[in-house]
Amino acid sequence: MTGGEGPGEGPVFADAPADARVCVVATRPATFERCREGFYPAPASYDRTDEPFEFVAFYRTAPVSAVTHVARVTERVDQRRDEPGPLSARDWTATIDPFVDTDAVVVFELAGLEPLADPVENDLRGLRGAWYCTVADLNAATTLSDLTDRGDSG
Template sequence: MQPDDRVCVVAVRPATFERCQGRGLYPIPAGYSRATAAYDHLAIYRPAPVSAVTHVTPVMDRVEQTRGGPGPMRAGDWAATVEPFADTDRVTVLELGDLVALADPVVADGTGVRGAWYCTIADLRAADTTAALAARAGD
């Protein structure tokens, strides 16, 4: 990871975190700007159980998939990670490298991650709170 590498910071629920960590998948419903934005890494904000940005991972590939079509997402993945948030039959699936735990998680201080924030690896490393990261992040 280079300091100037671009990062997309997203909030995930436990079911999505499990897929990021265990299967290296992060689905993005069609129409979300983060599906087409340019970034090298995904940073993960976990509202529960820790309320912090805890991990970062390289984005290895992007795969377009339709519900029931070929691709890395299974029916259970759709039910757990897409259906609660979007009424769509199309997603962009980020295929991820290994999740790396941040040595110093970016702790929530009343500012939670909503949508997607964009920053650099240097910004992520410099921020100690989500408010500090939000001040550095753009969209």
């Protein structure tokens, strides 16, 4: 699955139902690069791997501190370390090993990343874990406080 931004790609988020569920997650640069390639990995022990949602929005810790992009989830793939799947050994080392000792992940395959017209700025201490909101909530938010007041954490 190849994701990405670019001319000619239709916005997936613009025509999304207002009540569609969004999982907002924090990503470091190495993980965000994988999202650009069309996948977001999460340890299988994380609650978000079992939660129902249609979209994932990305809070980038660097070079900005804001929710900047969103993508439609097209598939969830269970993968174990050293077994075939979307994650290579290099991906695993860069995105999973620094955070948790696990041999099981869920890889969220993504449609192309769509930049938010108005990024959701950090007015708190960043974002930890996962937050859930609706498309309407994300569209209306200008700061992380707006999302944390509306959504639920998981």
